[in-house]
Amino acid sequence: MLADHSNDDQKCKIRRLDLADKNKGFIELLRQLTVCDSVSDKEFEDRFKELASEGDDHIICVVEDNDTGKIVATGSVFIEKKFIRNCGKVGHIEDLVVDANARGKQLGKKMIEFLTKHARSIGCYKVILDCSTENKAFYEKCGFKEKEIQMVKYFPW
């Protein structure tokens, strides 16, 4: 007998971030990724609108657990416009995180596929991301290959 995954698929629906997601644990989810102090409703709305004004050139996506009403996965991609590669475009994937309690459902892989597909539909010639060496194998399963190294300079507050 085949397992019925239709309910699982419904639960894994990827959609764009909505203003109401702030009260569905979106910020708390980002906190599983890195430093993300509390953000006021005004700050959230302002940043949300700034990003929305970029349209398809910068999308933030989420997966909401329909049972709990909580955001359990998120990821973003923004489109960089270049002169190289015949005025080409590059998709930059950022801030992918899956709730620790929602692992094992391939939400991360599905999110990466969704963001990659978006970048391709916009006309990008490649999509890139930076990750730790521990996460390299995951991205290889998503069809990515290691290419360069990321260098960083932090500014003092």
Next chain:
Amino acid sequence: MLADHSNDDQKCKIRRLDLADKNKGFIELLRQLTVCDSVSDKEFEDRFKELASEGDDHIICVVEDNDTGKIVATGSVFIEKKFIRNCGKVGHIEDLVVDANARGKQLGKKMIEFLTKHARSIGCYKVILDCSTENKAFYEKCGFKEKEIQMVKYFPW
């Protein structure tokens, strides 16, 4: 007797890309970095205007050799707006290239410093870039540290 570097400083003046730079070897310079086929005047102008509309959030800078009227260095930085880090911002440095005949004048280092300063002035908490392991030492001299690895997925044409 101290050397007079005032003329050198004049020659190393960093400014934003101008529409007229297409005829000053800007595309040919990018070709030293990667694939960059010929771009029509219309394509160049369209992309230039798209980028200009992003204002300080995406700047492309150049150094013009006043003697030859040629562009000898270029680099860009764009500002990514996030929710993490208190709705923080990150500067992404891209497409740095110094003409092979203009090496040894620290144009690359000056360009990185200029782009980094710009990102900081916009309120970024960090600036990042991807490079080959061969160029790591150069970026370390610019105050950067290795952090993660870059993963890439190219799309077939």
